[in-house]
Amino acid sequence: MDNIKxxxxxITVEVPKGSTVLDAARAAGIYVPTLCHMDGHKSLGACRVCxxxxxxxxxxxxxxxxxxTDGMKVRTNTKRVHDARKTxxxxxxxxxxxxxxxxxxxxxxxxxxxxxxxxxxxxxFQGAMPPELVDTSSPSVVRDSSKCxxxxxxxxxxxxxxxxxxxxxxxxxxxxxIAPAAKKNLADVACVACGQCITACPVGALKEKSHxxxxxxxxxxxxxxxxxxxxxxxxxxxxxxxxMPAGSLVxxxxxxxxxxxxxxxxxxxDFTADLTILEEGNELLQRLKTGGVLPMITxxxxxxxxxxxHFYPELLPHLSSCKSPQQMFGALAKTYYADKIGVKPExxxxxxxxxxxxxxxxxxxxxxxxxxxxxxxxxxxTTREAAQMMREMGVDFQRLPDETFDEPLGISTGAAxxxxxxxxxxxxxxxxxxxxxxxDDLKDVNFTAVRGLEGIKEATxxxxxxxxxxxxxxxxxxxxxxxxxxxLMDLIMEGKADYHFIEIMCCPGGCIGGGGQPxxxxxxxxQKRIEAIYQEDEGLPVRKSHENPAVMALYKExxxxxxxxxxxxxxxxxxxxxxxxxxxxxLDEEAKVK
Amino acid sequence: xxSHTCECEAKAKAAQEEEARLYEELDVIIQKHKEVKGPxxxxxxxxxxxxxxxxxxxxxxxxxxxDVPLSxxxxxxxxxxxxxxxxxxxxxxxxxxxTACYVRGGKQVLEKFQQELGINVNNTTEDREFSLxxxxxxxxxxxxxxxxxxxxxxxxxxxxxIPEIIKKYRGS
Numbered sequence: 001m002d003n004i005k006x007x008x009x010x011i012t013v014e015v016p017k018g019s020t021v022l023d024a025a026r027a028a029g030i031y032v033p034t035l036c037h038m039d040g041h042k043s044l045g046a047c048r049v050c051x052x053x054x055x056x057x058x059x060x061x062x063x064x065x066x067x068x069t070d071g072m073k074v075r076t077n078t079k080r081v082h083d084a085r086k087t088x089x090x091x092x093x094x095x096x097x098x099x100x101x102x103x104x105x106x107x108x109x110x111x112x113x114x115x116x117x118x119x120x121x122x123x124x125f126q127g128a129m130p131p132e133l134v135d136t137s138s139p140s141v142v143r144d145s146s147k148c149x150x151x152x153x154x155x156x157x158x159x160x161x162x163x164x165x166x167x168x169x170x171x172x173x174x175x176x177x178i179a180p181a182a183k184k185n186l187a188d189v190a191c192v193a194c195g196q197c198i199t200a201c202p203v204g205a206l207k208e209k210s211h212x213x214x215x216x217x218x219x220x221x222x223x224x225x226x227x228x229x230x231x232x233x234x235x236x237x238x239x240x241x242x243x244m245p246a247g248s249l250v251x252x253x254x255x256x257x258x259x260x261x262x263x264x265x266x267x268x269x270d271f272t273a274d275l276t277i278l279e280e281g282n283e284l285l286q287r288l289k290t291g292g293v294l295p296m297i298t299x300x301x302x303x304x305x306x307x308x309x310h311f312y313p314e315l316l317p318h319l320s321s322c323k324s325p326q327q328m329f330g331a332l333a334k335t336y337y338a339d340k341i342g343v344k345p346e347x348x349x350x351x352x353x354x355x356x357x358x359x360x361x362x363x364x365x366x367x368x369x370x371x372x373x374x375x376x377x378x379x380x381x382t383t384r385e386a387a388q389m390m391r392e393m394g395v396d397f398q399r400l401p402d403e404t405f406d407e408p409l410g411i412s413t414g415a416a417x418x419x420x421x422x423x424x425x426x427x428x429x430x431x432x433x434x435x436x437x438x439x440d441d442l443k444d445v446n447f448t449a450v451r452g453l454e455g456i457k458e459a460t461x462x463x464x465x466x467x468x469x470x471x472x473x474x475x476x477x478x479x480x481x482x483x484x485x486x487x488l489m490d491l492i493m494e495g496k497a498d499y500h501f502i503e504i505m506c507c508p509g510g511c512i513g514g515g516g517q518p519x520x521x522x523x524x525x526x527q528k529r530i531e532a533i534y535q536e537d538e539g540l541p542v543r544k545s546h547e548n549p550a551v552m553a554l555y556k557e558x559x560x561x562x563x564x565x566x567x568x569x570x571x572x573x574x575x576x577x578x579x580x581x582x583x584x585x586x587l588d589e590e591a592k593v594k
Numbered sequence: 595x596x597s598h599t600c601e602c603e604a605k606a607k608a609a610q611e612e613e614a615r616l617y618e619e620l621d622v623i624i625q626k627h628k629e630v631k632g633p634x635x636x637x638x639x640x641x642x643x644x645x646x647x648x649x650x651x652x653x654x655x656x657x658x659x660x661d662v663p664l665s666x667x668x669x670x671x672x673x674x675x676x677x678x679x680x681x682x683x684x685x686x687x688x689x690x691x692x693t694a695c696y697v698r699g700g701k702q703v704l705e706k707f708q709q710e711l712g713i714n715v716n717n718t719t720e721d722r723e724f725s726l727x728x729x730x731x732x733x734x735x736x737x738x739x740x741x742x743x744x745x746x747x748x749x750x751x752x753x754x755x756i757p758e759i760i761k762k763y764r765g766s
Contacts (some may be wrong), residue, residue: 165663170675180678181668182650189665545681581664 004070010079011134021052021063030076031087033114035092035202036151037064039522041160047151048088049114052076060084063285064505064557086118091465092126095174096203097132097146103204108519110202111149121146121520133177137187139364139513140209140357141195145177154178154197159459161508164307178205181582190310190580194303194506195357195382195515198314208357209581210518211379212389218349218378219262226335226349227330227403228263230254231407232270232420233355234383240518240525241387242397247528249535252402256355256391260402261416261550268405271329271353273428276300279571280322281432282562284501287495287543295477295492296498298425300324303506303515305575306532312489313577318502321572326352326359327368327420329409330376331570337409337559345371355385355420355514358506359518370570382516393475411550414445414536421530422480422510423450423457426503430461431544433474440465445543451534452474453526455484458499476501481508605653616644620652633660638671643745646682646754653679677732683725684716685763687711688742692731695739699753703739706756723764 002017006024013027020043035047038342046064053545054065055073063074075081092114100106125469133145150169155178157164166189166257170179198206218224239248258266286298299320308315318327323331334345352359362368363377370376381389390397405411415431418424427447434442449459457478464471479485485504493496504508507513512529513521537543545551559566598626627633631745637660639667648671657664671677689695689704708714711724718725734740737749743763 159663159666166665168663168665168669170672171671179665181653181664582650 004068004072005258006068006070006074008107015068019068021054021061021066021068021072021258022050024068024072024074025063025076026291033117034064035110035114035149036153038156038200041156046153047092047149047358049085049092051081051084053078055439058178067504069154081256082118085478086120089118090112090120091127092149093120093212094127094154095124096129097129097144098123100189102117103147103520105201105204106206109204112203115440117465122441128174131177131181133183134369135179135185136209136582137185138191138209139187139194139361140193141191141198142207142209143179143180143186144205144207147203149203150176151202152176152178153200153202154206157196158546159199160485161481162192162194162196162506163486164190164194164311167197167462180286184582189582190306190505190578192306192310192360192484193361194306196507197520199513200358208382208385210385211381212385215351215379215381215389218351221349222521224349225338225341225343225347226263226322226351227264227265227333227409228353229267229269229272229326229333230258230324231355231423231454231511232273232417232533233514233517233529234353234420235384235417235536236420236512236529237355237517238383239397240386241384244398245528246525246534249532250397250546253397253403255394255405256400256403257395257397258386260395260400261393265406265409266403267329267333268408268412268416269325269329270416270419270552271409271548273416274334274413274529274545274548275328275571276325276419276425277324277415277432278551278555278562279328279567280320280417281337281429281436281545283320283322284429284433285436286563288500290317295497295502296320297502297504299573300419300425300455301358301506301511302356303358304482304485304504306358306361307442307506308486308489309392309578310580311486311574313579315489315492318492319575322361323360323368323571323573324355324593326380326418327362327376327548329574330368331364331370332409334371334374334376335570336554338561342529344549345374349378351381352377353381353383354378355383355511355517356507357382357386358513359516361513364382366432367573383518384516385513387518405490408550408553408576412540413545414540415545416548417536417540418533420511421451421533422501422505422508423447423452424510425476425480425534426450428478429503430474430547432474434461434463435544435546437463437465437472440464442544445558450503451530452477453477453480453523453530455481455508456487464512474501475499476503478503480505480510480513482506507580523555606698617652617655619644621659624656624699626673628660632660634667634670634715635674638667638677642677646684647678647680647687653722675727681722683722685723685744686725686727686730688727688732690729690732690738690742691734692729692742693736695731698738698750700739702753703751703756706753707741707760710757710760726758 003014008025008028011028011346015024015027032050034050037043039437043064045062050063051060053075133384135143155167158167166180218226229300236252239250255266330350333350338345338348360380363380368376415428431445451459513526627637653667656666691700741748742753
């Protein structure tokens with residue numbers, strides 16, 4: 001590709017043709033502040049804090065959107081540039097509800113950091129405030145327009161990364177708010193609750209709906225027996241909340257920290273991840289044998305479930321009927337485990353720590369009650385909320401001792417922990433399905449073709465059937481990020497998908513990049529968290545779900561067999577076709593475009 | 595009594611048929627613009643012409659037809675004051691109050707329209723004949739003050755000519 005030469009603050013660099021002024025400045029090692037820019041996405045130049053001077057040009061340019069040309073001379077270190085950038089930030093502050101001391105993003109806010117960096121120590125402008133619109137309708141995501149700086153990053157992730165497209169600027173000028181169509185509430189539109197908008201937001205305009213208070217209340221209620229489960233992706237990220245580098249694997253400190261909060265038992269969602277593999281793996285084999293609906297698609301990711309229910313309801317028969325590991329755990333905690341230790345289901349309080357905001361919505365679904373109307377999962381904390389509770393308790397995370405999960409619902413395998421990364425559910429399933437089909441011992445458990453950050457991955461696994469003589473080529477596909485999932489769904493709709501099994505994770509990179517994870521989450525950070533996940537897998541003595549001794553015991557003592565009567569009652573679920581349109585837009589049959 | 599019910603039913607049926615016809619026409623518009631680059635504003639324009647306003651159902655139909663999110667359709671139409679999501683009168687009168695029109699008597703023109711129609715800005719007459727709105731520059735400052743009635747443009751409008759303009763459209 002052709003290169004161009006650009007000089008930024010007297011440093012000349014060569015950058016590919018098509019680069020922006022911002023790209024050139026970065027190549028020259030010069031920091032340019034940005035609030036709206038997102039790597040990998042076309043810049044809108046919305047926030048104007050990246051202003052720079054281009055020699056020969058009239059005004060200042062937004063460096064994130066301005067194309068660099070050969071021989072261009074750029075200055076970023078002039079008083080004019082600094083004053084202009086500072087004024088932009090001051091104007092932003094004048095229209096921003098500054099409750100920084102009590103804001104969820106305090107000390108992790110890009111606007112706050114920029115104001116401090118620029119030395120802004122007074123509010124020079126007293127402006128009118130934008131319209132205040134607080135939307136608490138969603139069980140997962142809370143919006144507050146009075147803190148919004150209109151950078152549109154949430155619009156970009158919602159529309160381009162997730163292809164959900166529920167957020168857009170509404171009205172104009174000072175009245176502009178980022179909102180669903182006609183300023184409806186999130187609960188009334190096809191929001192999938194993934195929370196990617198939260199992790200994209202530079203300020204506190206988007207946050208999760210907190211369950212902290214209900215967890216504190218349960219922990220302080222002597223009647224309640226409070227158990228906690230932790231999703232695989234949390235252990236690979238929660239360290240970041242305490243200043244540790246991305247990719248720190250802190251499973252044992254996390255367990256210790258949760259014990260300090262006062263949970264009666266610290267269990268692991270990995271246990272039911274293993275269980276999921278047995279149920280889902282057998283479901284796949286049954287579909288293959290009996291000519292069931294193929295490709296079968298995984299159902300662990302609740303944002304994905306919301307997406308398919310709203311946008312592809314006609315494909316619901318493709319979904320595995322397995323509940324997600326979180327919900328399988330809740331169902332077992334309130335039946336099998338409660339019974340085992342002699343606690344009434346209504347006194348068993350089940351908390352989960354999730355990298356995910358959609359898990360909050362999932363836990364609240366009507367169908368997720370195994371004992372009368374008692375929800376299987378009572379509270380869902382994001383990784384961020386769990387870390388915050390530890391801070392509130394005065395836990396010095398980095399100095400915690402190593403502790404291990406409680407038994408029996410804390411026993412798991414390497415196949416379960418990789419559920420936290422894109423491709424992990426597929427790989428775990430293949431490790432089990434291969435051995436069931438071939439009757440052979442799988443020598444190399446690593447199916448590396450389905451690993452990594454690439455949006456869509458495909459593989460074919462050859463299996464020689466132990467029953468009969470035939471060979472089976474199992475064709476699989478893996479997608480993360482809903483815009484990638486959409487591509488696979490369109491293939492199925494067109495009848496062009498000849499896969500047997502598809503894994504979908506709602507968030508790019510899988511759960512390690514979930515909407516409940518530490519902020520920021522970038523591709524570099526996603527990659528490091530993924531590495532931590534596979535590091536945990538490598539280090540575990542058992543790496544196949546069907547070899548989990550606690551799961552085997554569970555089948556023997558309680559469930560009977562995979563897909564058996566008890567399993568169907570507790571571990572499987574049904575889905576609901578929904579509409580992609582707001583509830584009050586009647587887009588009936590005759591109105592559909594042919 | 596029975597004849598009254600019949601009349602109601604007939605009216606409702608006619609309204610339903612009329613609506614179906616409008617949506618069929620909208621589909622034709624959508625199909626026509628589908629291959630054009632950046633068709634949304636043009637389609638919204640034509641749809642508003644068709645319905646007189648942009649009901650949410652039409653917005654949803656456009657979103658589906660052009661394969662853009664409904665939030666984007668609404669976002670774009672809420673940006674432009676030209677588009678409306680409340681029903682309008684049969685004829686929309688827009689008085690320009692951009693700088694040039696303002697200094698050449700746009701404000702007096704607007705007042706005369708208000709007086710003659712008996713309504714304020716952004717309102718519709720009771721008989722649903724006229725809606726009155728204000729424009730901020732139509733890009734024809736040489737013709738100031740400018741008034742538009744539906745697709746028609748009136749240049750250098752004088753206050754005493756206004757009753758005549760209204761008369762031209764009333765009942766048509």
